[in-house]
Amino acid sequence: MKNKKQLPNSIEIEKTVIAILLLNNKILPEIFYIINKKYFFNMKNRFLYENIKKLYFKYKKIDLLSLIDYLNINNKIKFFGGEKYIYKIINKVVDISNINYYINILKKKYILRKLIKISTLTIKKAYKEDIKISSYLYNIEKKIYLLLKDNQNKNFFKLKDIIAKIQKKILKGKRTNKGLLSGFKDLDKVTNGWQKSDLIIIAARPGMGKTSFALSMILNILKEKKSILFYSLEMSSKQLVNKLLSYETNINFYKIKNLIFKDKELPIVHKKMEKIKKYSLYIDDSSSLSILNFKITTRRYLLKYNIKLIIIDYLQLINVSSNKNYKIINREQEISIISKNLKCIAKELKIPIIAISQLSRAVEVRGGDKRPILSDLRESGAIEQDADMVIFIYRANYYYQYNTNKKYETTELIISKHRNGMLKTIKIKFIKKIAKFIN
Structure with missing residues (x-):
């Protein structure tokens, strides 16, 4: 034997x-x-x-x-x-x-x-x-995720060691806080790029172009040959790719979606499709996403594809119901758990996470200035507290309908919270024809 x-x-x-x-x-x-x-x-x-x-x-x-x-x-x-x-x-x-x-x-x-x-x-x-294959595979992933956490080094640092690292970078003439650039120049001047371990909230009322802004930024970053993981809980992966194709070809999204092309447009479409195929964008369009599932799948994508940025569209569609350890009293508590976990994951994985968020109807009902403020964040307390940065998208033309014949609309990016920097309002342009944001 x-x-x-x-x-x-x-x-x-x-x-x-x-x-x-x-x-x-x-x-x-x-x-x-x-x-x-x-x-x-x-x-x-x-x-x-x-x-x-x-x-x-x-x-x-x-x-x-x-x-x-x-x-x-x-x-x-x-x-x-x-x-x-x-x-x-x-x-x-x-x-x-x-x-x-x-x-x-x-x-x-x-x-x-x-x-x-x-x-x-x-x-x-x-x-x-x-056995049920899907739940079986999920449980294996969960166990491996916990094992990977066990393998992580504990975050215990001595002050002198941190200072020594900073001194080394200074002596080499390196900028220590250069993050991942969004491609919007004035925004990047203020943020110095999206920083590792940061949770960034981009919020607006419906119709302002939250997803369009995210996709415009994604395209900018992809052109710099960086890998992005996009959790799209609202739009399908096909819809997102059609929007990217619309941006690249300058052809209306409706025509792209319904394959209505002029003869002269077809070669452009094919050429741009070949270009888009080379981009390192990874889309997860699961209609239901729990925090635990997000942790597991994100870690897997990071290990496999060298992801530099995670974007979630949008925060309020994440749930915690699959995690039995959480006893939810109300929606505000659920959002609090979600935002805290997103911040912890960003810190743990040392990667910026951008979460798109809805705003409450308070913006619509108040008179006068419709520019969003921090208290307009839906279930705002925890989101505002956990975020390193909160940026509101505001298009005045959405409310007041002036200069409707212009090709571009001026859009404001209002930085209302910036844990490590200044608060500022930045102006960019919105191309109505294809719903794209540019410098």
Whole structure:
């Protein structure tokens, strides 16, 4: 009979890490933050680590004798078969400077064990033919997503290390905050591009051109050979591509959609279609999107396609109903959960997320100036708080219908919140014929 393969582990490195913890109290808080107790495969070592942690948080100081005394008082020493096991660990020759190297080995072994467990369960369930494939695949993705999160480094930084990185960039003459440019020059001057980890809200009333603005910007960025992930919860992928084709050909969207072309337009359409095919735009037009599903699919797209920007059209169509951990009281609470999660995902994945948002009817009912303000955001409290930037789209001509014969309409981009910069109103042009925004 063949011997059963043992799960990945390194008992000796586990003991080495414990020995270092007992020899150097100064590093304990940082190590406790980094190490998951499950990194220890051997149950004696795991139990020992847990008790070192408990003892430290109780007395803020720990050594071999205090640990043995603590274990004896609490009748836990018998778990190790006596004190001999602990003395053997402390007598190991260790190199404290290699602690991070040892932790990374334990982490790798732990991840491999988890992966083997997931794979084994996946194979076992796959033999059951009565399973629902879609939910089965979704559950596998969910487990892999959580495993990827486990593999991430904890965000613990020392001030001196951050300063050193900034100094290095300054010495190299690099601009440290250059983000992804939108292609709207005056907007980019104020924002310096969309910044990594930022949540940007672009909001307007229906008819102002929220999706058109997003697509106009997408086209600008795609021409710079950057990859974009677009969650379109309202329009189909075919409709979006037709709009992009309308922008590129300068042919009315209605004609593109219904394939009504003049003979002279056909070569232009074919040429532009070949051009668009080369763009790195990835569209997810699922009609229903939960926060958890968004987390899983986004991470998958990022790993596969090197995505530089995520756009969601629009925020109020995301739901949290598939996540049983959330007990929703009202719609405002649901939007609060969604906006907080979007900000967390942007930060976790270090990528800008642009979420298009609806405005409340307050804009329509108030007299005088129809320019949106922050309180007009639908279910506004949480969105306003979580966003790094809030930009309103405002076309005066939509309300007042003046200069209707002009080819262009002046549009205002009103930056009403900018966590790391100035507030400003920027003017761009709107081409009515094809519903496209330009500089």
